[in-house]
Amino acid sequence: MFDIIIIGGGPAGLTAAIYAQRAGLRALVYHASAPGGQASSAHWMENVPGFPEGVGGMELGERLAEQAKRLGAELRAQTVQSVALTGTIKEVTTTTETEKARSVILALGANPRELGIPGEKELRGMGVGYCATCDGFFFRDLDVCVVGGGDTALGDAVFLAKICKSVTVIHRRDAFRAARRSVEQAEQLENVRFIMDTVPVAIEGKTEVTGLLVENKKTGERHTIPCAGIFIAVGNIPDTKMLEGQVQMDAGGYILADASLQTNLPGVYVAGDVRQTPLRQVVTACADGALAAVMAEEYLHQ
16 A cells, blocks of 8 residues: 555656655656656756756656655556546556555646647657747747647747747637737737648658748648747647546646645645646646645645
């Protein structure tokens, strides 16, 4: 019997394990991908506190995992298939085993929604990105594109305009879904332009992005937009399907929680990108992990 089972080995889950072990609890972390989760795919990050020269996502994940293991946490590279969270004793089942714990921290993360066009996967991390605030500084004084029409896309455009030579926003509709204020902020910037009623067709380049092939939905006309970077902001997909019927979620599938990060179920907490939150960054994920572990400790000692 574990004190805490943490589902997810990203910054939120590994930080939760660190805090749980320091509190004298026995923690098990299940991680389906490399330690660090989605952050491990980032080529370089310059906004992680404590790394003045920046840090690679893979290195950060490995350091977090090493720290958690040094403190006694158990990490298992297995995919969780199902959970039973409503009882006092929680059960977590993977493809090969079932483990029990008195509390669970859900740190499953949320994956960026992909366009599914040629060149996207091949050039991910080599010009294709999903987080402008994470990777925008790599494109200082260069031309970039932003794909999307919501608040995230327009916010990315405003952020990138401060450091990039030009920003081209491509949206598949004739009007933005973003709040009017977000649109107005972008419209006021001289180096931001908009291409509406247009969809991405392919990302061009061999070892790095050189352009984005787009098609006008009304005319069918295609042309290439030369650029060094493409930021895709068409939403995220939280990994919460197996939690349906147990944990309360919003319409988008993000887990709802109170200020202590406890879900609607006693002893079940949430941390990181999988929860309903206005900001999804490594630093906020780590903060969530710490808080969730501390609150879980209080719950276990009641």
